[in-house]
Amino acid sequence: MGGRQSSIDRLPPDILEQLQELLRDPRVTQLDATMRINEILEVEGHPERVSKSAVNRYDMEMRKVGEKLRQSREVAEMWIGKLGATPQGKLGNLINETLRTLAFDITLKLQDIELTGESLPDVVDQLKGLALATQRLEASATLNVKREAEIRRQTLEEAASAIGETAAQAGVSPETIQKIRRDVLRMAA
Template structure:
């Protein structure tokens, strides 16, 4: 198994201090390394961080930050496209995005060396988790479609009831009322 980095072994409060230092544009990675090592020394921890481990961690955090920025941009683009769409459409959009991610993950799993027993075990666990996620995703899609259909039926029934309630006031003939209801329910040709 790969060794846990010195940054990941830091106590949570000291790691949070390192993250703050790395986010401060006035603080260089060398300064951050020195300050964190000073804190570790003052608190009696024997471990120290190296400038290369801080650099690797900063790069990893920048990659994560970039992915988050990209996902926010994509989400904003979809929201702008979908707008004030019903909840069902938003759910379908999220399901489609997750399906795409599951497909990409399955492609990556195919590239794993399965001759190594450790890789085999990890891959089996990942495939199980992926299968469960896809199953839940499909259930969610079915629920979203059912919810959307229920909302549509309720809206149509409400519209038909409103027309029927107004029929007497507007002096609508019964055959005209029947035709309007057929149009509302999409039965008119």
């Protein structure tokens, strides 16, 4: 939070991109990447240099993020496979639950931060952001529930109409058709 920025974070974007490329290349060691980036910095006249430990921390963090993304993709693919062709509502609910869990985890981590005059504004900003995200998440969940109910109602109305037409063609009395329609539509309530 109000700590010193890493030498990696202070790299110009084009050099950071080169570092990322080097770290993705399995033939390049972290030591080689560190030396190459420092050479580029020197040639371009930047006073900044990166240490092997900073490159190592950055590489580990990027690998951790990459692993989480890979796992998220696998979980999403698994659930989409299980939910079938129209997974929007169920997938939306899954995403909402995942986001709720993350928000709770962040809240727990914020409790561990030592509040000082310097860190307090950052913590307050994070809490505001978390509260806003949670509010939007809950609004989204409510909207999903309403949308699912509307889709279900429309589907049942279409089914009741189709049943009514088929029943009328089969000679079923109008009173019986109305009762069937009412019973079908009651399922939407």
